[in-house]
Amino acid sequence: MVMMTTVLEARNLVKEYPGVTAVNGVSFSVPEGICFGLLGPNGAGKTTTVEIIEGVLAATSGEVYYYGAPAGTRFRQEAGIQFQNTALQDFLTVRETLEMFRALYDRKADLEPLIEQCSLGELLDRDNRKLSGGQRQRLLLAVALVNRPRLVFLDEPTTGLDPQARRNFWDLVQNIRAQGASIVLTTHYMDEAQILCDDIAIMDAGEIITQGSPDELLRRRYKGLIIELPIRDLTDDLRQIEHTVHENLGIVEIVTGDVSASLQQLSPHVTSLNHIKIRQPNLEDLFLDLTGHSLRA
Amino acid sequence: MFGRIYAIFQGRNREFLRDKASFAWNMLLPVILIFGLSFTLGGDRNAYTVGVLQDGEAIVEEQHPFLEMRYIRFVPIRDKDDALIKISRHQLDLLVEFGDAPRYWVNPDSAKGHFVELALLQSDSNTPARIEKEKITGDAIRYADWVLPGILGMNMMFSCMFGVGYVVVRYRKNGFLKRLRATPLSSFEFISAQVASRMVLITGITVVVFTATHIILDTRMEGSYFTLFLVAIVGAISMVSLGLVISARVTSEELAGGLLNMVNWPMMLLSGVWFSLEGAGPFLQNLAKVFPLTHVLDAARSVMLDGATLAEVAPSLGALTALSAVFIGIGARVFRWGPF
Numbered sequence: 347m348v349m350m351t352t353v354l355e356a357r358n359l360v361k362e363y364p365g366v367t368a369v370n371g372v373s374f375s376v377p378e379g380i381c382f383g384l385l386g387p388n389g390a391g392k393t394t395t396v397e398i399i400e401g402v403l404a405a406t407s408g409e410v411y412y413y414g415a416p417a418g419t420r421f422r423q424e425a426g427i428q429f430q431n432t433a434l435q436d437f438l439t440v441r442e443t444l445e446m447f448r449a450l451y452d453r454k455a456d457l458e459p460l461i462e463q464c465s466l467g468e469l470l471d472r473d474n475r476k477l478s479g480g481q482r483q484r485l486l487l488a489v490a491l492v493n494r495p496r497l498v499f500l501d502e503p504t505t506g507l508d509p510q511a512r513r514n515f516w517d518l519v520q521n522i523r524a525q526g527a528s529i530v531l532t533t534h535y536m537d538e539a540q541i542l543c544d545d546i547a548i549m550d551a552g553e554i555i556t557q558g559s560p561d562e563l564l565r566r567r568y569k570g571l572i573i574e575l576p577i578r579d580l581t582d583d584l585r586q587i588e589h590t591v592h593e594n595l596g597i598v599e600i601v602t603g604d605v606s607a608s609l610q611q612l613s614p615h616v617t618s619l620n621h622i623k624i625r626q627p628n629l630e631d632l633f634l635d636l637t638g639h640s641l642r643a
Numbered sequence: 644m645f646g647r648i649y650a651i652f653q654g655r656n657r658e659f660l661r662d663k664a665s666f667a668w669n670m671l672l673p674v675i676l677i678f679g680l681s682f683t684l685g686g687d688r689n690a691y692t693v694g695v696l697q698d699g700e701a702i703v704e705e706q707h708p709f710l711e712m713r714y715i716r717f718v719p720i721r722d723k724d725d726a727l728i729k730i731s732r733h734q735l736d737l738l739v740e741f742g743d744a745p746r747y748w749v750n751p752d753s754a755k756g757h758f759v760e761l762a763l764l765q766s767d768s769n770t771p772a773r774i775e776k777e778k779i780t781g782d783a784i785r786y787a788d789w790v791l792p793g794i795l796g797m798n799m800m801f802s803c804m805f806g807v808g809y810v811v812v813r814y815r816k817n818g819f820l821k822r823l824r825a826t827p828l829s830s831f832e833f834i835s836a837q838v839a840s841r842m843v844l845i846t847g848i849t850v851v852v853f854t855a856t857h858i859i860l861d862t863r864m865e866g867s868y869f870t871l872f873l874v875a876i877v878g879a880i881s882m883v884s885l886g887l888v889i890s891a892r893v894t895s896e897e898l899a900g901g902l903l904n905m906v907n908w909p910m911m912l913l914s915g916v917w918f919s920l921e922g923a924g925p926f927l928q929n930l931a932k933v934f935p936l937t938h939v940l941d942a943a944r945s946v947m948l949d950g951a952t953l954a955e956v957a958p959s960l961g962a963l964t965a966l967s968a969v970f971i972g973i974g975a976r977v978f979r980w981g982p983f
Binding site for chain 2: 400401402403419422423425427429431432433434435436437438442443445446447449450451452489
């Protein structure tokens with residue numbers, strides 16, 4: 347059996363503010379070469395956790411290890427970081443920004459391939475202030491890659507991007523991973539996590555509530571498919587229907603391992619089947635089950 | 644380390660030079676002040692200060708009616724030669740000695756001196772004036788000559804302190820400092836780059852403004868340009884460092900503005916930009932020595948007006964260097980990258 351090297355290990359991280367414990371005993375490890383997702387709603391503590399690991403925020407307690415040693419100088423040289431919100435210097439062009447950040451590291455990426463990889467060729471002489479949201483995210487990603495990082499942190503990288511820009515960004519992330527870098531991704535987009543992540547940890551209220559690969563977590567929780575139908579199409583109380591049932595935003599969700607049998611059982615209790623949907627369970631369902639509220643709440 | 648310092652230094656320079664409005668203001672403010680004071684307002688100050696040559700500390704008003712006049716500050720003087728230099732440098736408007744042979748000295752190029760002289764001559768109107776006018780030896784210095792270092796120093800002070808203080812607070816607020824924190828850049832490297840950047844920029848601006856006013860107004864320059872340049876560089880470093888200390892932990896522009904003003908205004912008033920502290924109490928005179936601008940102006944005026952050599956301004960340069968070391972040390976120690 348091949349033992350995977352652990353790039354990053356967080357041990358029992360705690361961050362307390364007066365009256366609030368933002369991170370409460372978070373531990374996880376990231377094997378080399380994977381994309382690790384830290385999921386959770388806004389305020390779950392995932393950005394705080396990542397910023398402690400990145401060294402920009404001091405933990406109340408806990409340790410961070412990089413390749414088995416306490417994270418320090420080597421970590422700063424080898425980690426690439428894209429924050430959720432980062433201002434860049436005004437009046438600098440894209441090329442000047444890249445050159446400035448590149449000069450801060452001993453490890454330096456070749457700029458030309460990086461510029462091509464992040465599709466910044468047309469923007470090199472443009473002032474940072476005149477970039478669109480997607481262009482800016484691509485520049486911030488390129489800034490995170492100027493040191494040929496072995497570990498890349500992406501904090502909510504696609505928040506605020508349009509669907510096409512998001513998909514382009516996902517291609518970039520997969521490209522980075524294909525080049526051998528490990529990735530820690532925080533997001534509240536479930537589709538993003540399912541597409542990009544090999545392993546995920548779901549956080550809520552400062553704690554990790556479950557961890558594993560997306561498929562494994564879903565298999566562990568759900569044996570079958572989900573039937574969705576509007577609550578207005580039901581004639582009876584939900585409790586009269588067997589199987590696992592949720593109600594959310596006027597939609598009833600029924601988890602079933604036998605769709606045909608469930609539909610037969612449902613038919614006397616519904617006025618119409620025109621609005622019925624059958625789908626695979628996803629991470630949003632899992633989070634709802636685990637916490638009782640939506641990921642984007 | 645130097646590569647990283649240079650990268651931040653270069654980035655900050657570009658940001659400053661391309662912000663045309665701020666850049667233009669930094670250039671124009673001192674020019675407007677100098678030309679305004681020299682031409683529009685006649686270039687003189689408002690307060691009258693008269694030295695009274697005597698042995699004791701207490702001035703006995705009864706010895707002459709002039710000493711009872713209001714709106715004139717009378718300062719006891721023991722050293723006549725020193726007082727005559729101050730007259731020529733507009734630090735005193737008039738020097739007077741009463742006694743058996745009353746006499747006075749006045750700078751013929753000083754408007755205030757002229758009016759105080761008239762006041763003196765009119766003050767004893769019951770009897771014919773019996774007071775002799777003495778000539779001052781050497782060149783009298785115009786007020787423009789005296790105030791030029793003050794205005795350049797003041798501009799340097801505002802540019803260094805607000806330019807760096809506000810920028811650092813803005814960087815901290817908008818997360819740019821946090822982004823830099825995630826790189827191998829240390830707080831000492833960041834602070835050094837900021838000090839170097841502002842020092843180069845403000846020294847460049849000061850050189851341009853000095854050259855222009857020196858040529859157009861034919862201002863006095865008795866000493867070495869190199870020594871004066873050195874004073875400007877060391878002074879700029881010291882004032883940028885003070886700005887960095889003030890902004891080392893602040894996260895709000897409003898608070899930063901308040902703190903910077905709290906230091907800038909006393910520094911401007913006590914450092915001798917507009918008027919001399921001659922006659923002020925020892926507490927204020929000692930307090931003024933805490934401010935870098937005091938040492939900058941002392942050294943610059945000595946070089947420009949008296950032709951002081953590098954060795955003669957070394958104490959001021961030493962004081963500025965010591966202040967810079969203290970400010971940078973404290974700044975690097977208490978510096979905070981993020982808002983928390």
